Amino acid sequence: MLVILMIETIQWTDDTVVMIDQTRLPIEEKYLTCRSYQEVAEAIRSMVIRGAPAIGVAAAMGVALGVLHADEANLDREMESICDTLARTRPTAVNLFWAIERMKRLYGSLRGRPVAEIRRRMIGEAKLIREEDIEINRAIGRHGAPLVPAGRTVLTHCNAGALATAGYGTALGVIRAAVESGNRVDVFADETRPFLQGARLTVWELQHDGIPATLITDNMAGHFLHSGRIGCVVVGADRIAANGDVANKIGTYSVAVLAKENGVPFFVAAPISTLDFSLASGAQIPIEQRAAAEVTHVFGHPVAPPETAVENPAFDVTPARYVTAIITEKGVARAPYEQSLRDLVK
Numbered sequence: 075m076l077v078i079l080m081i082e083t084i085q086w087t088d089d090t091v092v093m094i095d096q097t098r099l100p101i102e103e104k105y106l107t108c109r110s111y112q113e114v115a116e117a118i119r120s121m122v123i124r125g126a127p128a129i130g131v132a133a134a135m136g137v138a139l140g141v142l143h144a145d146e147a148n149l150d151r152e153m154e155s156i157c158d159t160l161a162r163t164r165p166t167a168v169n170l171f172w173a174i175e176r177m178k179r180l181y182g183s184l185r186g187r188p189v190a191e192i193r194r195r196m197i198g199e200a201k202l203i204r205e206e207d208i209e210i211n212r213a214i215g216r217h218g219a220p221l222v223p224a225g226r227t228v229l230t231h232c233n234a235g236a237l238a239t240a241g242y243g244t245a246l247g248v249i250r251a252a253v254e255s256g257n258r259v260d261v262f263a264d265e266t267r268p269f270l271q272g273a274r275l276t277v278w279e280l281q282h283d284g285i286p287a288t289l290i291t292d293n294m295a296g297h298f299l300h301s302g303r304i305g306c307v308v309v310g311a312d313r314i315a316a317n318g319d320v321a322n323k324i325g326t327y328s329v330a331v332l333a334k335e336n337g338v339p340f341f342v343a344a345p346i347s348t349l350d351f352s353l354a355s356g357a358q359i360p361i362e363q364r365a366a367a368e369v370t371h372v373f374g375h376p377v378a379p380p381e382t383a384v385e386n387p388a389f390d391v392t393p394a395r396y397v398t399a400i401i402t403e404k405g406v407a408r409a410p411y412e413q414s415l416r417d418l419v420k
């Protein structure tokens with residue numbers, strides 16, 4: 075049996091927030107120490123830390139760090155601007171807003187308590203969100219592992235692994251749990267242009283655990299889905315609307331359509347905190363637009379003529395009809411998602 079060693083994505087250490095720098099992987103394994111909430115916000119914006127659940131944990135720790143250093147006399151006002159700054163980092167992953175709301179709720183419940191107690195409890199809550207996330211991912215893995223066809227190849231897109239969470243991962247958590255249960259699967263990882271999370275992060279993580287991984291470029295996914303070689307697709311999510319539409323890394327939609335066309339099950343693995351029941355459909359999910367340089371350049375090297383017009387949406391929305399099942403820590407939801415997702419949170 076394979077023993078999965080935990081990659082440390084983010085930690086609260088000596089009143090600082092330490093995170094593995096995902097912009098440097100796999101070339102260097104470097105850690106960034108954030109000493110202020112502004113530094114945490116910048117780390118989220120620049121994708122030193124990325125992946126919906128990891129962004130949520132970072133935001134919670136950012137709020138705690140902000141409160142720790144805030145002026146006691148203006149705590150309420152500072153709390154507001156800390157939360158606003160963190161909320162303005164990345165718009166699509168709902169876990170960011172979920173985590174900030176949770177920290178705000180706790181803060182509100184501590185009104186009138188001594189500042190030292192407020193600070194201690196806020197730090198404790200942020201650490202708890204991190205620990206809970208790892209447990210949630212293990213539960214997602216337990217629910218998802220039986221869905222993975224035995225001994226087949228699993229295709230994944232982007233990185234929904236330990237690095238995208240506090241540990242273990244959502245989509246890669248399902249794969250890890252399948253492997254831990256004795257299923258000898260291997261993984262095809264889409265490289266995931268433009269930020270290359272698949273090539274740089276997913277392959278690195280899987281190699282770390284000794285799970286066989288093959289890197290393909292994004293435009294090869296259709297070829298392999300048609301070939302009969304892929305047993306299922308498992309991806310993560312940044313936000314899931316009430317009807318089961320899924321926002322995830324740009325390119326996910328194409329993979330989902332090609333999976334359906336070729337009769338390959340398409341699974342989405344995500345925590346309950348990724349569900350956004352306030353949005354009726356994926357059409358209302360805000361899609362982050364990122365810098366043109368991510369498309370025109372690769373690692374600082376230009377790959378297009380100067381002044382090239384660029385579009386760079388970081389996410390797309392996969393309509394629920396392409397999703398075979400949504401795997402959460404509370405169980406597996408299938409269509410019709412309006413009902414099945416609500417049943418999970420009852």
Ligand code: MRU
Nearest residue numbers: 124125126234238244310311323
């Ligand atoms: O832009 P990123 O790297 O933050 O995008 C990450 C993804 O799209 C992941 O698939 C998603 O956040 C799920 S992570 C468990």
